Amino acid sequence: MGVEGKRIAFVLTGDYEDIKDELIGTIKSLIELDAKVYLIISELLQDKDTKIERIANKSLLSIVDGERLIVNPEEFSLQDSFDIIVVASCNENIIFKVANNIVDDLVSTMVKNQLVNQCPVVLAIKNDNKLEDNSKDIGTLLNSKNIYLLPFGQNNTIGSLVVRTDLLLETIEYGVEGRQLKPVYIEYKGI
Secondary structure, three states: OOOOOOEEEEEEOOOHHHHHHHHHHHHHHHHHOOOEEEEEEOHHHHHHOOOHHHHHOHHHHHOOOOOOEEEOOOOOOOOOOOOEEEEEEEOHHHHHHHHOOOOOOHHHHHHHHHHHOOOOEEEEEOEOOOHHHHHHHHHHHHOOOOEEEOOEEEOOOOOOEEEOHHHHHHHHHHHHOOOOOOOOEOOOOOO
């Protein structure tokens, strides 16, 4: 099936900085594969840094025309659904909201809208706490239709969850096809 011609939205949250370089590489790859990429900047991130050029990275904005990379589109409405959305990074708060059907901000509203329209969502989990702090909610997400998790592992030094950003493009391709890239929980080796 592939991603050619697909409308892919990246919802950037306040924690996106941790995986920014990998996100930019994946977005460039998607654009090269002729996907139409949308960057949606969460309210929290807009409050932290209002310079969209800095958020989206000037080098990324300069490599494409406005047809294939659209940042916070004016015509965008919360009722729009995309072929797939990627929430990066998905912290404990977002995990809890999505797992428990709480809709009270841009990110949770976009995820809910995608799921209501039976469209896929990829979550790139970032958890500074130990796995057991969110294991119930992560289990709920794993059993939810149209939610796909970027494979992750547990950092043995501090116990936080760390996503395998090198698998983001593959996870998106699987998600577009309605499949989860497996295994989801993998050994973390500092990648």
